[in-house]
Amino acid sequence: MKKIILTLLATLATLGLALALLAPTLLGFSITQLGSAVNVATGMGAKLACSGRYVSGFSEAQNLKDLASYSPANRLLDLRYEDNPKRVTATLLGLGETSASYRPGLGCTLDIGDTSALERIAFAPPAANDAEWPAGSNAPHIDSKLQQKLDGLVASDNAAGLQTRALAVVQNGKLVAESYAEGIGAQTPLLGWSMGKSLTSMMIGRLQALQPEQPISQPLFPQWSDARADISLENLLQMSSGLDFDETYAPGSDATRMLFNAHSASGVALQSPLKYNPGEHFSYSSGTTNLLARWVYEQLGSSPQASADFFQQQILAPLGMRNTVFEVDASGVFVGSSYIYASARDWARLGLLMLNRGNWNGEQLLAESWVDAAQRPNHSSNDPRYGYQFWLNGGGDQLRFPELPQDSYFMLGNRQQVVMISPSTNTVIVRLGWTAGDYPTGENFAQLLP
Incomplete structure (x- = not known):
């Protein structure tokens, strides 16, 4: 021994x-x-x-x-x-x-603490159909010239090691081209990383469309009985809450603990102290988005099943999103900052809903006023080019992507995930991949605009 x-x-x-x-x-x-x-x-x-x-x-x-x-x-x-x-x-x-x-239906969750509530969640995705996209899977409006251009971009991207996995273009409400890397297809759910922030924001927009007269109580969370009681929902949506959340992705940071080591992702940011006065300073924070996801969860009765039902019935079903998985943390709250897997077509559906100013087949899922507010600059002193969890091309001293229309705005995620919404050209472009460095978003997307 x-x-x-x-x-x-x-x-x-x-x-x-x-x-x-x-x-x-x-x-x-x-x-x-x-x-x-x-x-x-x-x-x-x-x-x-x-x-x-x-x-x-x-x-x-x-x-x-x-x-x-x-x-x-x-x-x-x-x-x-x-x-x-x-x-x-x-x-x-x-x-x-x-x-x-x-x-099934919830994807993967880290086994941290008590996860028994997740076992009781029932989740049924919308049934598949062969109606014309976006209602179904049929895409009869493919533009051969644009399709050839997309295929060439995916091939050249991957020859250069950029690992583009999906590229799709929607113009005038029609899916006109889509191209995929080997092993990826039109039904493959791909990680959007921080593009999920935009979806979390849209869930709030949908909730407010259903409850337009319901006042938003202050403080947003009962734990905020100090100066944080002045933080508004719009402050959170615009990343100008003033909370001191460490977004650096280093061992032991707030962001890494939140995503990879915490039972409750939102619980990390909920404990963050105030560093700036609410509304004054833009500070990109995944913790802020998970507070938004927690706020939705609590508005729906703090029930994992109610939260899953809301997402299924108010987002997935109306939009016909059949290849999307929104993952939860171990406590049952959606990890809104990061863990949404969706096919390129489903990401395009979200972009098209915003392009249509919240209208889907005649139903106003998001109020037009909310969609307008989502793409307006914030009032921070350091970077106004951020709306309601969407990155804005304009609104500041210079365009984020000079090659692209000033009114375009974006869902953006790590590894260069992009959904561009371009109102002036009536276009949505989706790019999904795994690029460790820079990606020529402006240059490539400009080639695809009408």
Whole structure:
């Protein structure tokens, strides 16, 4: 026994020395951040691999490649897949074991704390049909010249290592071209990352359209009995709440704890102190969006089933979104900042709803006044080019994308996910991919406008 213990201690010492030597260079973090870094890596690994496998249908090799694009440390992840029940467990050099479980309709959730409420959620996506897009799957208006251009862009993007996975164009309400990388199709749900912020905002717009006379109480949350009681819903929508939330994606930051280590994603930002007066300062914050998701959840009675029903009945069903999964945290609240998987066609449907000023087949799902407000600049002193969880091309000293129309606005997400809404050209363009660096959004999209 003594010999076994000594051998184990020697192994741990060797492992610690190896990590100390590797961390600053190969792994990308300081040895002083080791504990947090391991937890982030395994939480991220379990969550993204689970969704990649069971939502998007990716291979184990593709999942590991996608994870490694964020950090070399992720190449050392051991990912164990189980198909019954569907679950992925991740460890890093034998440390930090974390798992995520898949549930039909809800996607994957990290197994943190009590997740029993998720087992009771019933979720039925809209039935498929072959009606003309956007109502169904039939796309009879493909423009051959534009289709050829899209195919060429996807091919050249991927030859350059940009990993474009889907590109779609909607003009005058018609799907006129769509192109996909190998292994991806019109029904493949793809991660939008922060494009989900725009969808979370649209859920609020839908809720307010259904309850136009209901006043918004202050404070927004009972926990805010101090100066945060002055934060308005519009402050949250415009990322000008004044909350001191750390958006940096480093081990131990607010953002990484929220997404990869917390039972309640919104609970992290809920505890953030006030740094600026509400409305004065724009500060991009995923925590803010998860507060919006929590606000919707509480307006619907703090019930995971009621929240799922609202999304299904008021967003998915009317728009015919059959290939979309909005994932929840372990407490049952949608992770509005980040975890929405949807096909290019479904992302395009969301863009088209905004382009139509909230009208869908004659039904006003979002008030026109709300859609107008969503694309207006905020009143912050540092960056007004952000509306209700949408990035604006105009509204500041210079255009965000000089090649594109001034009135265009965007859903944007990590790895260069984009939905562009261009009212002046009556166009929606969707780009989904996994680009680690820059992507020529302005240059490429300008080629696709009428």
